[in-house]
Amino acid sequence: MKIKVLKKLYFPEKKSGEDKLKAMYINAGMEIDSEDFGLSKEDIKNLVASEAIMEVKENQPKTEVKK
Amino acid sequence: MILKDANTSRYIGGGELLHTPKGGTERKIGEIQSAKFSLNAEFAEAYDRSSSMKKLSAKVTKSISGKLEFTTNNVNLENMAMALGGKVEDVAFASGAKLPDGTTAAAAVTLKCIKGATNPIIEGSFKFVGDSDGDEKPILVIYKANVTANGEFNYIAEDFQQLSFSGEVLEDNGKYFDEYRMPIS
Numbered sequence: 001m002k003i004k005v006l007k008k009l010y011f012p013e014k015k016s017g018e019d020k021l022k023a024m025y026i027n028a029g030m031e032i033d034s035e036d037f038g039l040s041k042e043d044i045k046n047l048v049a050s051e052a053i054m055e056v057k058e059n060q061p062k063t064e065v066k067k
Numbered sequence: 068m069i070l071k072d073a074n075t076s077r078y079i080g081g082g083e084l085l086h087t088p089k090g091g092t093e094r095k096i097g098e099i100q101s102a103k104f105s106l107n108a109e110f111a112e113a114y115d116r117s118s119s120m121k122k123l124s125a126k127v128t129k130s131i132s133g134k135l136e137f138t139t140n141n142v143n144l145e146n147m148a149m150a151l152g153g154k155v156e157d158v159a160f161a162s163g164a165k166l167p168d169g170t171t172a173a174a175a176v177t178l179k180c181i182k183g184a185t186n187p188i189i190e191g192s193f194k195f196v197g198d199s200d201g202d203e204k205p206i207l208v209i210y211k212a213n214v215t216a217n218g219e220f221n222y223i224a225e226d227f228q229q230l231s232f233s234g235e236v237l238e239d240n241g242k243y244f245d246e247y248r249m250p251i252s
Contacts, residue, residue, distance in 0.1 A: 010166055012176035025170060039162075043174050046163030052171040 001034045001044065002056040009052060014038055031056055068201025069248070082197040082204070084137055089190040097141035100229055102195050104207060104244075105134045133236030133244055135193060135212055138229045144179055150216040150230040152187035156180050189214040189234070199251050206247040211239035 008028050014021040026032060034044055047053040068080040084102050087093040113125035139146055148155045158180045160172045167178070193212055197204035214234030221228055236244055 008170045009173040010168070010170040010176070011173045014174075026173070037173065039173060043162040046161060047171065047173065050163035050165075050171060052163060052173075 002031060002058065003034050003039075003044070003047075003053045004056050005030045005032065005053055007050075007052040009047075011037055068198050068251075069203040069205065071202040076203070078205070080198045080200060082195055084139075085194045085196065086189075087192045087194075091191065093194075094145060096137065096139050096146060097143065098139055100138045100140055102137040103135070104195075104209075105136075107132050107134065133209070134233065135209060135214065135236060136231075136233040138218075138231045140227050140229055142228065142230060144181065146230055148181045148186075149189050149214075149232065150220060151181050151183045152216060153181045153183040153185050156182055187215060189232070192239075201251065203248050203250050206249060207244065208247065209236050209244045210242045211237040213237060 005026050005028050009026045011021060011024050011026065013023040021038060026037075039047075044053070044055075048055070068078070070077045070079070081099070082102070084096040084099045085093050086096055108131045109129045111127050111129045112123055114121040115124040142150075144155050156179075157177050159177045160166060160175065162172050162174050164172045166172050166176075190213055191211075193209040193214075195205070195207040197206065212234050214232045216230065217233050218229070218231035220230065
């Protein structure tokens with residue numbers, strides 16, 4: 001799932017599992033794929049609730065401005 | 068290290084300081100910059116004043132006390148906790164929680180935290196083990212001491228910061244302190 005980061009995020013080090021990650025920060029304004037960072041559904045739910053991220057809808061129809 | 072010849076023993080060098088907190092396990096303080104031990108004695112004196120010039124007629128030891136002082140460059144969690152008079156605890160944050168640096172936890176994380184001023188007196192035993200470069204090494208065993216941090220810690224630093232500690236040696240079940248000598252080579 002593509003997400004837009006609204007608040008600077010801290011990703012803690014992930015030592016186990018397939019997705020081994022070093023601790024890192026992602027700045028607000030970035031768009032990332034949640035799977036690349038090993039975010040679980042629970043994490044996404046909590047981050048949306050705390051207004052730290054928002055989901056980016058794929059193929060979202062653009063609003064046309066009528067002249 | 069102690070360098071020995073037929074007549075003399077000379078001391079120079081370093082070593083490491085180990086601390087066993089009360090009820091805990093022994094650990095190295097690490098990267099010790101200084102480790103001083105001093106002994107102070109107080110006396111009661113009696114004078115014969117039968118003439119214009121008083122004369123010392125008796126002298127007894129009233130008290131004896133030992134003092135331990137050390138500094139270290141090693142600002143690991145345990146040493147920093149001693150310097151801040153605190154204890155190390157784990158603090159858990161869920162995903163979405165605001166972290167101490169103002170960022171948001173992307174996933175659940177547990178951070179180490181020194182709870183300051185919760186443990187201002189560091190109790191336990193200390194042991195200085197001299198380096199093994201010479202002919203002999205001294206091992207000073209202090210069975211019980213109460214140590215506190217002194218000095219300051221500059222968080223904006225151009226030089227490596229040192230943690231400074233000092234405290235009193237206490238008697239522990241009749242034992243005070245001992246220095247062992249171990250021959251090397």
